[in-house]
Amino acid sequence: MNMQADALYPKMYLYRRVVQAKLFIDTHYHQPLNLDDIADEAYFSKFHFIRLFKSTYGKTPHQYLIAVRITNAQRLLKSGMPVTDACYTIGFDSLSSFSALFKRLVKQSPSAWQQAELKRDAEIKKAPLNFIPNCFAEMNGWV
Amino acid sequence: MITKLNHVSIFVLDQDSAYDFYVNKLGFKVHTDASMGPGMRWLTVCPPEQPDLEITLMAISEGMMFKQEAATQMRDLVSKGTFGFGVFECNDLLATYEELKAKGVEFTKVPTKEFYGFEALFKDDSGNWFSLGEKAK
Numbered sequence: 001m002n003m004q005a006d007a008l009y010p011k012m013y014l015y016r017r018v019v020q021a022k023l024f025i026d027t028h029y030h031q032p033l034n035l036d037d038i039a040d041e042a043y044f045s046k047f048h049f050i051r052l053f054k055s056t057y058g059k060t061p062h063q064y065l066i067a068v069r070i071t072n073a074q075r076l077l078k079s080g081m082p083v084t085d086a087c088y089t090i091g092f093d094s095l096s097s098f099s100a101l102f103k104r105l106v107k108q109s110p111s112a113w114q115q116a117e118l119k120r121d122a123e124i125k126k127a128p129l130n131f132i133p134n135c136f137a138e139m140n141g142w143v
Numbered sequence: 144m145i146t147k148l149n150h151v152s153i154f155v156l157d158q159d160s161a162y163d164f165y166v167n168k169l170g171f172k173v174h175t176d177a178s179m180g181p182g183m184r185w186l187t188v189c190p191p192e193q194p195d196l197e198i199t200l201m202a203i204s205e206g207m208m209f210k211q212e213a214a215t216q217m218r219d220l221v222s223k224g225t226f227g228f229g230v231f232e233c234n235d236l237l238a239t240y241e242e243l244k245a246k247g248v249e250f251t252k253v254p255t256k257e258f259y260g261f262e263a264l265f266k267d268d269s270g271n272w273f274s275l276g277e278k279a280k
Contacts, residue, residue, distance in 0.1 A: 136199070
């Protein structure tokens, strides 16, 4: 089927390279990545790459990398990891720049966000029925 | 006056596998994952840009909702690809198609220009199928 898509869309190979670069960011976000590495990975010149990436994903590769890091920080914070550890694990080397970026994107500080999430998870564990629409719970015999 | 749809159910064969598919492959966000005991798990996910529509990944298991015979029939029908549950939207269909293919998602129709729009069809891990369309630019 890939061959079929390739035959229909001659620019498919370009998409493939942009997507590979995106997947590269998705899996290597915690490493000290720079744009040249990512553009090289996709066999593009830097500026051509930024333009294509942005037209595909609506974000520059750098903006996208930050978004992936913050999303992964949220995942780690939700698992209970301390803010400082989460910051270094996702590839930031400064706690203050991590906190500032997190706050800008999530609209809450990392610790406030973490506390709220952990509190909600504890409440779900304690009283799951409060989080399930009653009709579904009744239909399944859970109440 | 009804104002919104906020929950919709997709019936799945296995919730762990559906979690992997919808979260790790499609990139959806987990909204609520509440366990009520063995075989009783309320699992909802949301498309990344639609946090107020919860997709409930409902296990097809014998219980109050399904009698044994109905559960068996339903599992059979779902796995045979009987049900098309909806239309998803993306900003760039060729890129999304390429990414989901790379993640192992099975497509039954390559991106195709139709009179109503640019569309592909894919299946989830249970056999439910969906249309994937590109947002009009």
